[in-house]
Structure formats: structure tokens, C-alpha cells
């Protein structure tokens with residue numbers, strides 16, 4: 048199995064709920080290592096750049112507004128199959144459809160305020176890690 052790195056973001060709703068630690072514990076218990084991290088208030092330009100792939104989607108403006116509504120906790124997770132493992136821990140985008148015990152099932156409010164982001168493929172993981180942490 049490959050050792051991968053993935054970008055994870057604890058979104059403003061979960062930071063406001065004071066559950067950064069509980070979410071990081073889930074990553075750690077699943078064998079993912081936090082190899083870089085910081086708490087940051089995103090600017091509008093940073094949020095728009097990060098979600099540029101969704102620029103034409105109807106939810107883009109709401110998504111950007113939400114992502115700048117408060118600080119986010121951004122981290123790089125490393126481990127075996129880190130990208131898929133993180134997506135599994137997160138659960139489905141819509142918390143109503145997320146499997147019981149997943150981060151979104153337990154901490155997310157709605158499809159908009161859904162607690163966490165995780166890269167969805169090796170290519171996007173590399174781009175997203177470089178976007179926030181450089182090479």
C-alpha cells in the first residue's frame with residue numbers, strides 16, 4: 048500500500064463548534080499522521096482560488112462565503128492510502144447521507160456547512176497541499 052499525503056480542512060462550522068481536537072483524534076486513531084497544520088482566516092481570494100474547480104457551480108458563491116465566515120484549520124495528513132482513508136472518515140458530502148460514525152454524520156450541519164474538506168485524488172492532493180503549504 049502506498050504512503051500518501053492529503054489536504055484536510057476543518058471548516059468554519061466545526062472550528063466554531065470547538066471540535067478541532069475531536070476531529071484530529073479521529074485522524075490519529077485511523078493511523079493518519081498530521082505532518083503540517085495551521086489555523087487560518089482565509090481571504091475571499093484564497094477561498095475562490097482553492098475552490099476554482101467549482102467556479103461555474105450554482106453553490107460557488109455560498110461556498111466561498113461560508114469558507115471565509117471564520118477561521119479554518121488546515122492540515123496535511125500522511126499515511127497508507129491517506130486520500131481514500133480520509134474521505135472514508137469524512138463521510139458523504141451531505142451529512143444526511145453520511146454513514147453513522149463519520150465526521151460529517153457526527154459534526155456537520157448541512158451540505159454547505161459540512162465540517163471538513165478532503166482531497167479527492169492524488170493529483171488534487173498535490174495541488175491543494177502546494178496551494179496552502181508550498182512545495
Ligand code: RTP
Nearest residue numbers: 106110139140158159160161163164165166167
Ligand atoms: P470537499 O471538496 O469540501 O471535501 O467536499 P466534497 O468533495 O465531498 O464535495 P464537492 O463536490 O467537492 O463540493 C465541495 C463543497 O461544496 C459544497 N457543496 N454544496 N449545495 C450543494 O449542492 C453543494 N454541493 C457541494 C459542500 O460544502 C462541498 O463540501
Ligand code: MG
Nearest residue numbers: 164165166167
Ligand atoms: Mg471535493
